[in-house]
Amino acid sequence: MRIGRIDGRLKLISGELALDVEAASDGRFSADPDQVFPLWPEFTAWAGRQSPGEGEPFTAAQVGPPLLWPAQVFGIGLNYRAHSEEAGVAKPPTSPAVFTKFASSITGPYDTVTLPSDKVDWEVELVAVIGERAYQVSEKDAWRHVAGLTVGQDLSERAVQLTGPVPQFSLGKSYPGFSPIGPVLVTPDEFSDPDDLALGCAVDGETLQDGRTKDLIFSVPELVARLSAVLPLLPGDLIFTGTPSGVGMARDPQRYLKPGTTLVSTIEGIGELRNPLVGP
The missing domain is CATH 3.90.850.10 (Fumarylacetoacetase-like, C-terminal domain)
Incomplete structure (x- = not known):
């Protein structure tokens, strides 16, 4: 699994396509990538059932850091x-x-x-x-x-x-x-x-x-x-x-x-x- 921050939102990445996590999960997981790590086992179980290839194209200009505010x-x-x-x-x-x-x-x-x-x-x-x-x-x-x-x-x-x-x-x-x-x-x-x-x-x-x-x-x-x-x-x-x-x-x-x-x-x-x- 590959995840990233696209336009400030958490996405599942497949090649040049990105699936919006908040939308695909019906709000179960936040759009903020930093918020997914405390829910990591639950998130990975859900993500494994998704098809990132159904996402939207994105460009390098839209990509931010995978997370911004780690505790340590x-x-x-x-x-x-x-x-x-x-x-x-x-x-x-x-x-x-x-x-x-x-x-x-x-x-x-x-x-x-x-x-x-x-x-x-x-x-x-x-x-x-x-x-x-x-x-x-x-x-x-x-x-x-x-x-x-x-x-x-x-x-x-x-x-x-x-x-x-x-x-x-x-x-x-x-x-x-x-x-x-x-x-x-x-x-x-x-x-x-x-x-x-x-x-x-x-x-x-x-x-x-x-x-x-x-x-x-x-x-x-x-x-x-x-x-x-x-x-x-x-x-x-x-x-x-x-x-x-x-x-x-x-x-x-x-x-x-x-x-x-x-x-x-x-x-x-x-x-x-x-x-x-x-x-x-």
């Missing part, structure tokens, strides 16, 4: 070995490096992003969305708590992020527009292997990152288990699972995003973000 947004740092190495970390972490991103940074898959400085870096990421409350769940049971997967960018203003004496990860990664997600949410059963997906990003046709999620140090199920060992994960929560190697800060010379370009972020089986970049 987690970010995971240094979760690919090659990225850990390029960051100068001698040994891969033995536990996830967790930070938060603020929900006001979420934007759509095709929205324009304003760069607040000349130190903004790219980080394409697989984003897991929680569907059922998870607290102290095991790794083997974790996937059933995941509503689906989407594409994300963990944009990072490196000067703010690394201002000391203690790094400010959450602030540096939470400017408006710094968390594009979309274009759809895809349930795990849609993938032959949800733990091995190609992902990458490019600027104006130049590839900047190219990796596979099988190279995650901590997989989606392990992240759900480790996070939920400490606190409840709530329906609609986002987990930005980490980025592969190729970020701008690790290059020699360092390189950052520039106004007037377009950042394209892609994950196999989900789709792409295409965010034009402008100056302040």
